[in-house]
Amino acid sequence: MLLAExxxxxxxxxxxxxxxKAHGVTVDxxxxxxxxxxxxxxxVATGGEGVGALTDALARAAVPAPLLxxxxxxERDIARLEALIRSDCPHPRLAARGLAILAIGRDPRSRPGWPRRPTASTCAPCSPNSPPPADAIRSPARLARERIRLTATPAxxxxxxxDFGDAIDALQREQxxxxxxxxxHAVKVLQQTPMTVLLCEHVELAIEHAVARHIWAEPA
Incomplete structure (x- = not known):
């Protein structure tokens, strides 16, 4: 979802x-x-189905809400670099938050030579020859520890x-x-269909998707 960022x-x-459909799967x-x-x-790319509708939809292209x-x-490091990019070297088209994430991950695409407003300070993430500030760098492994919904975790x-989303009330949290x-707490995802089933302390716990989708997790 970096394109969204x-x-x-x-x-x-x-x-x-x-x-x-041939496998009995439908998507709403x-x-x-x-x-x-x-x-x-x-x-259906092989048959050209939906291509016309896809072309028409381009006029309604939108920026998706980040899910991560x-x-x-x-997040504090991202916000600090985002502020630097906004003030010292804003990109003409790309959002500063996404560029900050690329810079923290040491992605070479985060240091292009687009025109920048002249300022007294130096915007390290945008400088072609300078890396991001040392205290803002996180390893690619840490950057990859993105929080995902429990329902999006493969079996x-x-x-x-x-953490738990606001949609999970106090009683559900207690349960x-x-x-x-x-x-x-570390758990193992056993299956996602028809419910999310977890192995939690040698006990299998089945959770409805309506609840599991509001539980956030990261790779253990």
Whole structure:
């Protein structure tokens, strides 16, 4: 979702829908579009189906809402570099937050030579020859520790619970805690269909998707 952080308008092509239907899988394109905040068009590339609708949707391309959250320390670093980019070397098209994330990850694309406003200070993340400030650099491994929804975690993966969304009320949190599901707790995702099933302290815990989608985790 880095393109979302960079503020790039987009349209999603939901391709191979014929293959999905053949396996009994259907995707609610309107609901997906609402969740992502961008137009979603079902297509079958091999048969040219949906290409016209996809072309028409380009006029409605939108910037999706970022779905990833980082740990507080990394968010502070991102905000600081974002402020520097905004004040000293704003990009004509790309969002400063996305460029800050690239810079922290030492991505070479974060140091292009686009025109910059002359200032007394130096904007390190945008300078062609200067790396980001040393105290703002985080290793690529840490940068990759992005928080994801529990429902988006593949089966067989170990994750660590990071927090619970506001949609989970106090009673639900108490029930989850009673089963050993709490922040900083490592669990294994056993399956995602038809419910999210976790292995938590040698006990299998089944959680409805309506609840699991509001639980955030990171790779353990």
């Amino acid at each position: 960079l503020g790039v308008p987009m349209v999603m092509a939901l391709n191979m829908t014929d293959e999905a 394109a309107p609901a997906l579009a609402e969740a992502l905040g961008v137009p979603v068009v079902a297509t 959250r980082y740990d507080p320390a990394l 067989g993966r170990m994750v660590r619970i990071t 989850l805690h009673a089963y050993g599901l709490s922040a900083a």
